[in-house]
Amino acid sequence: MKIVGVEREFDAEITERVPDRKVAWVTLGEGGERSRVVAFEPIGPAMGSFAQPPPP
Numbered sequence: 001m002k003i004v005g006v007e008r009e010f011d012a013e014i015t016e017r018v019p020d021r022k023v024a025w026v027t028l029g030e031g032g033e034r035s036r037v038v039a040f041e042p043i044g045p046a047m048g049s050f051a052q053p054p055p056p
Contacts, residue, residue, distance in 0.1 A: 010029030016037075017023055024037040 008029075010027045010031075012025045012027045015024045015026055015035070020040060022037065022039045024035065026033060026035040
C-alpha cells in the first residue's frame with residue numbers, strides 16, 4: 001500500500017465485522033500495533049457513507 005507516496009506493508013487481523021455496517025481491525029507492523037474501526041451508514045437506495053473515528 002502507498003500512503004502519501006511511501007510504500008507501507010502490514011498484517012491486519014479483523015477483530016469485528018458486521019456485514020454492511022462495521023469493520024474493526026488491528027494491524028501489526030513496522031510502527032507497532034494499531035487498531036481502527038470504520039462504520040458504514042446508508043444514505044439512500046444506492047449510496048452510503050462511512051465514518052472513521054480519530055485514532056486514540
